[in-house]
Amino acid sequence: MDNLWTDGDAKAAIAHHAAKGIGEDLALRVYTTRLLGGEPRLVLHGGGNTSVKTTAVDITGHQVEVLCVKGSGWDMGTIEAPGLPAVRLAPLGELKGLQALSDEDMVNVQRCNLLDSKSPNPSVETLLHAFLPHKFIDHTHSNAVLSLTDQPDGEALARDVFGKRAALVPYVMPGFALAKRTDEIAAAHPDVEGLILLKHGIFSMGATAEEAYVRMIDLVTLAEKRLAKETRRIFPGATLPKEIAGAAEVAPILRGLMSLPAKSGGREAAQRFVFEFRTGPEILAFVGGKEVARYSQQGPVTPDHAIRTKGTPLIVPAPAAGKLDAFSKDAKTALDGYVAAYHAYFARHNAKQMPAKKELDPIPRVVLVPGLGLFGLGNTSKDAKIAADLAETTVAVIADAERLGTYECIPEPDIFDIEYWSLEQAKLSAAAEKPLARRIVVVTGGGSGIGAATAAAFAREGAEVAVLDRDVSNVKGLGIACDVTDPASVRSAFDKVAATYGGVDIVVSNAGAAWQGKIGEVEEAVLRQSFELNFWAHQSVAQNAVRIMKAQAIGGCLLFNASKQAVNPGADFGPYGLPKAATLFLSRQYALDYGADGIRSNAVNADRIRTGLLNDDMIAQRSKARGLSEADYMGGNLLGLEVTADDVAQAFVSLAKATKTTGAVITVDGGNIAAALR
Ligand code: ZN
DSSP states (O other), X not given: OOOOOOHHHHHHHHHHHHTTTOOHHHHHHHHHHHHHHTOTTTOOTTOEEEEEEEEEEOTTSOEEEEEEEOBTTOOGGGOOGGXXXXXXXXHHHHGGGOSOOOHHHHHHHHHHTBSSTTSOOBOTTHHHHHHSOOSEEEEEOOHHHHHHHSSTTHHHHHHHHHGGGEEEEOOOOTTHHHHHHHHHHHHHOTTOSEEEETTTEEEEEESSHHXXXXXXXXXXXXXXXXXXXXXXXXXXXXXXXSSBOOHHHHHHHHHHHTSEEOTTOSSOEEEOOEEEEEOOHHHHHHHTBTTHHHHTSSOOSSTTHHHHHOSSOEEOOOOBTTOHHHHHHHHHHHHHHHHHHHHHHHHHHHTTOSSOOOOOOOOOSEEEXXXXXXXXXXXXXXXXXXXXXXXXXXXXXXXXXXXXXXXOOSOHHHHHHHHTOHHHHHHHHHOOOOXXXXXXXEEETTTSHHHHHHHHHHHHTTOEEEEEESOOTTOSSXXXXXXXXXXXXXXHHHHHHHHHHSOOSEEEEOOOOOOOBOTTTSOHHHHHHHHIIIIIHHHHHHHHHHHHHHHHTSOEEEEEEEEGGGTSOOTTBHHHHHHHHHHHHHHHHHHHHHGGGTEEEEEEEEOOBOSSSSOHHHHHHHHHHTTOOHHHHXXXXXXXXXXXXXXXXXXXXXXXXXXXXXXXXXXXXXXXXXXXXX
8 A cells, every 4th residue: 555645745734734823743643644534445434533642722721631533523534623623631541440431421521521612522432542652543444454354363364464563452342441452452562553453443553643654554555465465266156147137227126125114104105215326347246246145244344334334235136137027026035034134133132232222224224236236225325325335345355355265254242232332322313304305306407497496495305306407517416418308318317317316206397498479370390399398308207207116116206397378378378388288287197197106296387487488588578568667577466476486496395295295286476366276
């Protein structure tokens, strides 16, 4: 592994922090923490921490000895000085005399000794850093160290590779007990450069930031060199179907199976997940291996993965192309087995817990699909990505471990202790979700106007939003370039959404444009063109939505942007109003035909919104023609209020939440009796 330290960068970090009144110790601590955090083979999603012992001035002006240690919630790759909160060192050192200390008491005493009460919680490995005498301490979950020590004879291998340069620490759960044990072992080996925590990770120590960092790189390189000697062929392949179905077809089936039903009944799922798909040669070799049920089911490569990914992934059968019904059935059997095994695992270990733990949901967070790849699952797309990242690292670590010997991780009771850590259980009850969290929303024409306002409104409600538009250059989240009048383009856009997030829950079919002409004289081509966009595109979008929703079998919600024209025709607006009227009827037809599948279909009937369809020039022209001010023209309704794109967006959001409403039209026009529905 390359040593990325440069004197120039170190000096720049010191100067940068000095300008903010931050001393050299903390400046260099930030610098090398970022070097470690930027390397995914060392640190992934909070799996590591660093510290420096230095002095700080407290409110009375006294110099106090402090430990600046990584705070929870900060990413090492992008950390800044506030991410390494200062804790008074002396009170932490006194804890060494205790026989035991609960996690809650440990967190409390750490928080009580912060210099700044607004700081994040210091790392759960704070006491380990505090007890060791070294000025700079670095901790990572290096892939190479894990591959080497996640072995039945990992201890002997580590002794052989690191010799006198590192002391070995047997597995102990992070917290007070590990801090005490590590301190005893380090005290017995005062000259070591690092500590190898078997089946967990590695610590390196130094008098300077550079020394601790370089020792980390050197020790990890020793492990890498040892692993590179192994050339054994691993993961001999199982027999797989010749043709494998794509992720876009497989994901919605799995997503539907892995949704937990609502207690109130019906097809609406109470809990659903967002998916993240990964594949590539290494992943395919891993998931397609004959022995995948052995090496993938041992447990996490380092304990803290268990919090994100549970102990084991689910393995489903290979999905043969064109045989998705059979796949769905077999995948359900596999999932049922996983769920039963999870309940048994919980019961087995919970029996020994005081107080008893609260069982987490039994749904896997990683799914291995032979022939295809793997999926990470999460409550948000961010969480799903983290689960997938950890799964990819797991593949890499187990591959190296198997090349060397046989992969073996910490035993099941230790996995349970991490997964059901009291500190983690406390976080669960605290988390409040937004109303549309875990929902996957597609908005057509979402690049501007009502569509953009709608996409933003759904994102504010916690949903994952995909925007389909001709121009998606201004879209912040997932933007997919799509011509909604081209059925192939619509199909591929929906497949991309399903492959990206795992499925589709809510579709806002919004894209439209206004064509004008006196109906008896208008060119047929104009009318047909309008029908393409204002009717056929809605049909194509709805058809694709229903295709994916039916594969998920957890209901769904279709929302159409119908215009006031659909109900109350305006003079010379026949080419616009006619297809919109058909689309309003289309919305009701979907409500009728798919109600039994739990798919709802509703429309919004809006009027006179300042958007691309009704731009400022048109507003100026029309208000002038009617002898009105612009404000009077735009507010020419019963309430005398201008209707905005966000008002329409809020109507779509309301309909998405109205789980017992289908076949409805909501009017958002400030009041227009001629366009009111009977
Ligand atoms: Zn760790």
